[in-house]
Amino acid sequence: MNRRQALALGGSAVVAPALIGGRAFAQAAAVEIGTFAGGNFDIVRDVAVPAFKKENPGATINVVMRTAADHYPKLLVTRDKPREAGGMWNDTFSALGSKAGLFAPFDPALVPEQKRLNQDLQPKNGLGIAVAVQPYGIAYNPKYVEKPKSWFDLFNPKYAGRVGMHYNFWDQYVALAYALGKDERSIDAAIDEWAKHKANIGSWTTNFTTLQEQIDKGDIWLGPNWGGFTTAAQRAGASIAFAWPEEGATQQTIIAHVNANVDPAVNKVAQSFLNTWLTTDFQEAYLNRMSLSPSNPNAVISPEMAALEGVVTPERLRTRRLIQYDYALVGNNLADIRKRIEERLR
Template identity: 35%
Template sequence: MKKLDHEERYLLKNFGTSPSRRTILKSLLLAGVGTVAATRFAEVLAAETEAEVSKLTILSQPGILPTLCNEISTPAAKKLAPNLTVEVIDSNNATSYPRMLAQKSRPVISGAMINDYFAQRGIADDMWEKFDPEIMTYRDTVPEVVMTPGGFGIPFLISPYGIMYNPDKVEKPKSWLDLFKPDYEGRVSMWDAYFDAYVMAAVASGKGPNVAEGIKAWAPHKQNIGAWVSSPIVEEDLVHRGEVWLAPHWGAWAELARSQGKNVAFTIPEEGAVQWACHMQLCKGFDKGTSRLTQAYMNTWLSEDFQLAAIKRGFFSPVNKTVVIPESDRQAGIVTVDEAVAKLIRPDFAEIGSQLPKYKALIDRTLKA
């Protein structure tokens, strides 16, 4: 049996079919059928790979989004592959991304909801594949200005990161600098591993959207920080109970908490708010069939059905520019994509994502020591 030449080895290496089919393809090449005939056969194999995919594992942000995946996206994917099983993992990125990175050589999650910072970290860590525009049919509904920086990923929902507060304890904040008021000593909760509040402290202090400057701006007022949190739900409960009165927070999660009966309100101060985005990312390391089905699955996240459900049930803001927010669903924490483009701040997420440990250490030294 002959040895494979360079062209044949290239075909075998780069044609993304399943291991069993790759074995068939190799046998044909070794038998001397030629690369032209083998390529045609390989194309037939690839066209059938979706039907052979038995399972997708998808990472979702917490809250209502796993439910929307199971109700809208999974049935759509099963129409393409009736025997498909979809596991939707509910986890925040701070917990899930390190696990994904550790599993990079043998990945489990093929598609993921990723926040702004880890979207950029993933580019540096070579975690993502680029999307196929022929599969991502809703891609053109997303304005270019809000697209994921760096060329990998597509945003599908956004939320303003403003201030949540207890309306029985304080008046609606007008400025991010209100968090520095002496009357609020011990009454503000903050994150030490999420940095948008520091971006806005810097903006309000005239320093521009700079995390380090925002941490410095907080230093003279650190006595106001009464709780360090790492969970949106915990923070909402603290504000609801009046243990803290104000908290930089996501509009979507604040409005959801309010709808559940918690005594919280949300506002965008006069200096604006950070545009938090949830990005879909296609993970590296999977065969063509899994990759194609994963993209088809995530494409539904930009559909009108998914976007409207996310507005109504999760208080997220849409990215699909053709989706109209019903007047009955307008809340302080929901903005149109045009309002997001005009009013929300998009800091240098690539820079911030590359400096996460540095900024965490700076907070520890400056505000927690």
Template identity: 25%
Template sequence: MSLAFPRRALLAGAAALAAPLVMPRPLRAQKGGSLVATTYPGIWDDSFREIVAPAALKTKGVEVEFQALFAVDQIAKFAASRGAPPFDAFVLDPGPRITAIERGMFEPFDGKKLTTLPKLPPQLVDQWGAGCAAQVVGIAYNPKKVPKPGGWDDLLKEPWVSRLGLTGFGTTFGTVSLIELAKVFGGSETNVEPALAELKKVLPKIAAVGTPAAMPGLFQQGQCDVMYTNTQTVMALKDRGVDIEFATPRTGAVAFFTTLHIAKGSENVEAAYKYIDTVLSAPVQEALTRPPANLVPVNKDVPLSPNLPMKSLDEMSGFVTHDWAKINPLRGGWIERFNREMAK
């Protein structure tokens, strides 16, 4: 989309977002002391290549090759591989993780093989994989342009609505934000109709409608001054000198974890465990908390940034969470409807 026309820029679906990232040749999982792992495009990919890959080679003797793919495209690419996994390790948010579990895409996971296990919150390791980063979602705003919003419903009121950057259900943070907006107006995590109805009423006033990937740029350029997003994006923009702050809605911030998994049929399972152990090690986790990655660590030995809305991971137990087994069957329809009705 052209950033010059943000008000009604057409939202592409997740597949379209990933289209420019299609690899020029299919990568196949390597044998021996190497493996192919997925990362998310952008900051995740850059940071994992610069920090995780050298650490895995130095500390574990494992060579890692990365593929940058959005979560839904990891699922699609694996499904199309017909038993010959195109990579050895996934990185996924909660919705795609549930989909992959339901489709049998993971090797069983044994957390006891991780030397980092004692340093991780117990709930972050299960039979399918391990959490590698916490995500906290709320409202970002420019304190020099608008007052601090108090809740999700403020986004649809002045002075915020005319400075709002709106995006849809194509990301985890977008989905949970719109669910929370729906709840304020009587909806639920399976009923977003109230949010869509209220958005329709104020759509002509909204400053920008765009893809999730476009929102940080629109905010930085001043084409919107308030948006829903995660703390990682807020800190990344702040590092660039952008006037931006994170507001926790009165109903609470949203929390979820990004997780790592070993692909079903991988020929490099032991190397995959070493790779995951590297990502979860204190030195790597600490490095990933610094700019430009700004990830929220899960290793207990790594202190949290003072810019986060909590002082320890334990506080996240009181944050808002969602049941993605209920959300997943509905999300595709929500994406299609949002794109049809909001991005005109």
């Protein structure tokens, strides 16, 4: 399939007027929406597209797989005339893009589901809409490890050589900075603290799948990881579980954005399509298929799912700390952070 796995849905590139909010307007071209790969793409295809097409049979939506890291520099270059009308972003590139002026605000009239969402989970800069969330805490194998309570449990000498770390992610240092009574401006202090205990690090990985496989096999016993991804592996039968540290877990979010400098008619279609991502049907699909938690508090979370600590429930939000930090600040300093990790921990 060309154009990076593009999925074209609905007639030709020039289509009949689409009905949005009870009004018809001419849609000049297909509307391209970017999503992450795998289950993300599948849920958009299976849930969002049919729901939108039912209400707007004249609209054409092209759903395109891409990563945030790959697409961000392309959007910077094409910002005056972006190919995508909108799509999915993670916290880091959402924050960086917002600062760079790449995104446009949503019109509440076109995203009526937005008002139903948990506002505490929304980006603090006011741009973008949080669709699904997961905590970043500690994954562990319950065969070998008692449930960790604190980020400092990773420093226990009995875990020498048994802690797995992500080489290309940094929230373990952000969270530790908060545990030390500091914040994301003090990542250096967190890296220095880790350096005192680097004998515990037995593996460096570049993706969560590898880390989870190592924990499941017992090669590694525990390590920082995403709660939703850990929960998905646990539900699939892996010997793994998730712990939400008492000092707090960081918030990792799938955020919907519409791009700036998009044709007004296309922008309206894009916003209305992204509104389907905020519905309970869509967010329940995310939860049940991928173990990513809803931002819509009306989405049904079964008792079995609610019992899993990697799921963000309204009750957990009342009793646990979910840290939103300055993602743009950290994102702008990633080269220096990686250099310090390489020098002090590797």
